[in-house]
Amino acid sequence: QAADSVSSEPAPTPKWYQTVSIRGYVQARYNRLLETNPDLTCEQCDRSWGRNGGFSLRRIRIIFFGQLHERVYFYLQPDFASTLSGSSSLNATLLRDAYFDVGLDKASQFRVRLGQSKIPFGFENMQSSQNRLALDRSDGINSSFSNERDLGAFLYWAPTAVRQRFSRLVKDGLKGSGDYGVVGIGAFNGQTANRPELNNQRHVVARVTYPLEIGGQLIEPALQAYSGEYVVNRDQLSSGVKHRPDLRYPDQRMAATFVLYPQPFGFQAEYNVGRGPEFNPRTDSIETQRLHGGYLLLNYRLQHKGQQFYPFLRAQYYDGGKKHERDARSYQVREAELGVEWQPFPSFELVTMYTLSNRRFEDFQKPDNRQRGGLLRLQAQLNF
Amino acid sequence: QAADSVSSEPAPTPKWYQTVSIRGYVQARYNRLLETNPDLTCEQCDRSWGRNGGFSLRRIRIIFFGQLHERVYFYLQPDFASTLSGSSSLNATLLRDAYFDVGLDKASQFRVRLGQSKIPFGFENMQSSQNRLALDRSDGINSSFSNERDLGAFLYWAPTAVRQRFSRLVKDGLKGSGDYGVVGIGAFNGQTANRPELNNQRHVVARVTYPLEIGGQLIEPALQAYSGEYVVNRDQLSSGVKHRPDLRYPDQRMAATFVLYPQPFGFQAEYNVGRGPEFNPRTDSIETQRLHGGYLLLNYRLQHKGQQFYPFLRAQYYDGGKKHERDARSYQVREAELGVEWQPFPSFELVTMYTLSNRRFEDFQKPDNRQRGGLLRLQAQLNF
């Protein structure tokens, strides 16, 4: 009876701080040591590479998130280290994620995700920069979507056991991608994050992945593809560049991924092929061209007295355009990076990385621009 | 004695999370289904209506608030789905509210509100978009103040019992406006939220409202009026449009409101008349013109197994200018909307709404522009 009377009392309403959580991270960088060529830069990677670069904050993220109901999860992530189009002020605020998941079943094995979120294309795109070893994503995979995100609606499916595995791959320091389902499909605007939609068609994407345990090791192969029509924005155009009258170009890619999680040796490889807008310096025009590229990553996980060390080596190649840059800038990239991430405490990480790079990046204003060189890059990261 | 010694100990300092709270909401939308006319748009309502609209986030709000002292309350609300003047980046951050209330008595029956907050003009303007049924506010009432807010100082008075009733009208799902006093008066810059003041005069506003219980039903009639001088900003002007040399125009309105809260049938009506700047396509000039308009809303509240359903019908009319738009754009709006809000859980809402609209909206660049059509609009809302 006493038990009955206790159980019949309503559960106390949870406090706001029990359902909403806040976490985040900050990346401070310096890229100018041992630099051999100040004209070697990479706009999408890090604007503080090269001439006149200095101390910089690459990312300042504060994340508000929570499981509000067994079927409702949300995730809001502004970035406080952004710049806005039309402004030269650094460290302005721009949205990264703002999405909510609505479970179609009680365990949310099927989930609909609405809002701005990462497009499920490429393991490296979905892996958080908080967890990635190399300071920047590879040009080949990341050229698909500037800032990795767009506005749209997505459907994800994964069995509960796999969802838990996705979660552990991040929590246990194995540098996982987070949970974008075993199967994911979606429709989205297609102009990349925080840019206005410019046509009446949506992009579509599909992805299949599966994290497998084999002999104590964890591997994750994946396949993914997207298709749509990208409209080059007039504010991306150099005066004088030729282009299709309606500025519309096909934008299609497919990619294969293989990941061996570092226990202690890790290996990661991704490659994508497709087509999209690309500046052609011979014709001074933006044309639909083929693109292809990817990367190989070797890493190792060393734990010593509560400290973590992750030495890594990454080699990447890309030949294609970057649709979101000036005149759909043309790229050919060969790059090798050797570095180590050191976590003396969970709240602090230091990455030291040597980059050897050979980059051709050409637009109407710089139609003949190949830069080679090396540089040492430093990043201190705070996790809270 | 033991009791004495206990009571003489100082109360422990409350933790920050016990005095400061965080909540918010997110609205994701899609407006392109069953669309009959892509030229039918509404700039103040939702920029993702019509041609080239896609998935959009209409509002991303994180609210920091708290009662810091019996006489001090604060409320900070940035919006993370805004655009800034001079920038095409979507989902930048712009302030909605930043105000604090200082009670002149211990119960704060008299309160001074300082900072940026909503102008007490129009029930629909003060009701949060988190609670409103129709996806956008009516043109007639909302054309008074873009984003409903301005910088100023306000004095609100309400008896404690009425303050509690205002609070319950929101908490109990009756779609109340929040507590802007039984009597409210204020002075404010008059150029609307986040826009620089352009003259040396302040606008003034006054409002009287009273929520009454009659036979188990709750009604709330209100009267309100404001007066000031609006200065059309040069960055609003089309090149070639004629206007007063000093760009100063009278800006005056009065409005009547009647609300019957939905228990279960609800009814809401507002109408305002006034004068202000308005583009005249016959003379290519911005002139002081009369304006009038309002809306009727019928709604119903249905509760079923912990779920909430609010079917609604709204009809609106407006004839006048929008002072904050290009050339003080001229409008004539006839619109009917039929929809339903469904809350399967408190943290998630889905609104489906069919809009039938006939809109004339004309400025110097589009001096002959009447658009008619229908469209189905969808909104998913997250509450946290």
Add this chain to the structure above:
Amino acid sequence: QAADSVSSEPAPTPKWYQTVSIRGYVQARYNRLLETNPDLTCEQCDRSWGRNGGFSLRRIRIIFFGQLHERVYFYLQPDFASTLSGSSSLNATLLRDAYFDVGLDKASQFRVRLGQSKIPFGFENMQSSQNRLALDRSDGINSSFSNERDLGAFLYWAPTAVRQRFSRLVKDGLKGSGDYGVVGIGAFNGQTANRPELNNQRHVVARVTYPLEIGGQLIEPALQAYSGEYVVNRDQLSSGVKHRPDLRYPDQRMAATFVLYPQPFGFQAEYNVGRGPEFNPRTDSIETQRLHGGYLLLNYRLQHKGQQFYPFLRAQYYDGGKKHERDARSYQVREAELGVEWQPFPSFELVTMYTLSNRRFEDFQKPDNRQRGGLLRLQAQLNF
């Protein structure tokens, strides 16, 4: 044995709200009472001074901070009352602080600070605006760094006892500067907060300070200096102004500080000399010129029934340029201010201040501009 088994259990992981805290403040102002000259303005102080000024929010700060580990502390402070270059929208969001301290020893007597933070130059610059008595910083000291901050790396040293004293000087209402070490040195970009670096050299800074207890009174003398090369940004230039071809100018200052904390009488004086870019109206050109200036502050602390009163008098002088303003605008400032800060409760403060000012501020567009006048300034501040 029971005790052993208890102590061998792992400590529960702290909740997020136990390691991350949120606090902040808001300043609402009105500057137009008893104004004798609407052309008397001060861009760096407060843009709502003078003609067409109205109600304004000078600062809206939300601070996320915490001690994450005995050696790791972080502090993130966006401001929600900023404007961005290229945009006229008020109340946009721009970063103030984003730094983390990494202790080199367990007590963090030696700390490395990385990210964007205040440059240790000038007591008034380092003292938070939340604590300062006068509404704005003095032109002489504050012209060193717009918004007081920059991106860089700093090393601070202070003994633990002094670190605790720095902390108490703020907490006990003595209007301290916070803990920037007894000795601080650093390297930073040198273009001031949120502006892109424009050269390949860093600025350097050094400071020594010491808070001493003498006969029940606390004093703090300090010396500080910085050196670097400032590059005038092209978007600061009036069309037609003459300047060095490479826009590079030396930027060097040294300053002396003396503070007597108010127990109950307080006294504060700072003076700096140096050289930097300054517009010369006789030659229409930006030239390297000498600069000097500082202030004297007398204050008093009165506590009455839990309320705090701080009457104060400040006199300031400055003759030099402001490198971050249009054409490195030339200034000569003589100003006296008499005011009182009243804190009826810890969460609310009201400052009333009368300013008598004589300001010459000249650039290429206004080469002959001396303004004299008086005005009453009001500020209500919320602390949370």
